[in-house]
Amino acid sequence: MVNEQDRRQRRHHKEFRIVAPRWGEEERTTLRALAEQVTAALAAARRPAEPGLSESDLAAAATALWRARKRLTGAEDRVARQAERFLSASQDALGAAGVLIQDHDGMPFEAGLALEPMLFEEQPGLPSQRVVETVRPSVYLAGKRIQMGQVIVGCPVAPGNTAEEADAGHP
Numbered sequence: 706m707v708n709e710q711d712r713r714q715r716r717h718h719k720e721f722r723i724v725a726p727r728w729g730e731e732e733r734t735t736l737r738a739l740a741e742q743v744t745a746a747l748a749a750a751r752r753p754a755e756p757g758l759s760e761s762d763l764a765a766a767a768t769a770l771w772r773a774r775k776r777l778t779g780a781e782d783r784v785a786r787q788a789e790r791f792l793s794a795s796q797d798a799l800g801a802a803g804v805l806i807q808d809h810d811g812m813p814f815e816a817g818l819a820l821e822p823m824l825f826e827e828q829p830g831l832p833s834q835r836v837v838e839t840v841r842p843s844v845y846l847a848g849k850r851i852q853m854g855q856v857i858v859g860c861p862v863a864p865g866n867t868a869e870e871a872d873a874g875h876p
Contacts, residue, residue: 764844764852767806770796771842775808805845807854809836814858819843821855828859835859 777789814834836856843854
C-alpha cells in the first residue's frame with residue numbers, strides 16, 4: 706500500500722526524491738528541543754528593545770508636558786494655541802504608548818488616596834475636602850503608578866474660624 710507521502714515523492718525524478726530520515730526517539734526529542742530554542746530566540750528578537758528611559762525620567766517628561774499644557778490652556782495668542790495643540794498631540798501619543806498623566810483638580814479628597822497633600826487650606830463654601838490645585842500630576846505607565854501626585858487640598862471652614870464668627874465673639 707502506497708501512502709500519500711510516497712505518492713508525492715514519486716511524482717519527481719528519482720534524483721530529486723527526499724529520503725525519509727531514520728531517527729530514533731532520542732534524536733527527535735533533541736530536534737524538538739532545538740526547534741523550540743530557535744523559536745524562542747526569534748520571538749525575543751522580534752520584541753521591541755527596552756527603552757533607555759527610566760520611569761523617573763518618563764515621569765519628569767510627562768510632568769513638564771502637563772505643566773506646559775496647563776499654562777497654555779485658554780491662551781488667546783495664535784502661537785500659544787498652536788503650541789498647545791502640539792503639546793496635546795504629544796500627550797495623546799504618550800497615552801497611546803501607555804502613559805497616563807492624571808490631573809486631580811476639583812476631585813474630592815479623602816484620606817488614603819494615592820496623593821501627597823502639600824497643603825490643607827480652609828476655603829469658604831466647600832462642603833467637604835476637595836483638591837483645589839494639582840502641584841504635580843500622577844503619572845501611570847501601563848497602569849502602574851510611576852509618580853505620585855502632589856496636591857493642595859481645600860477644606861471646609863471650621864466653626865469659629867470665619868471672620869464673622871470671630872467678630873461676633875469680640876466686642
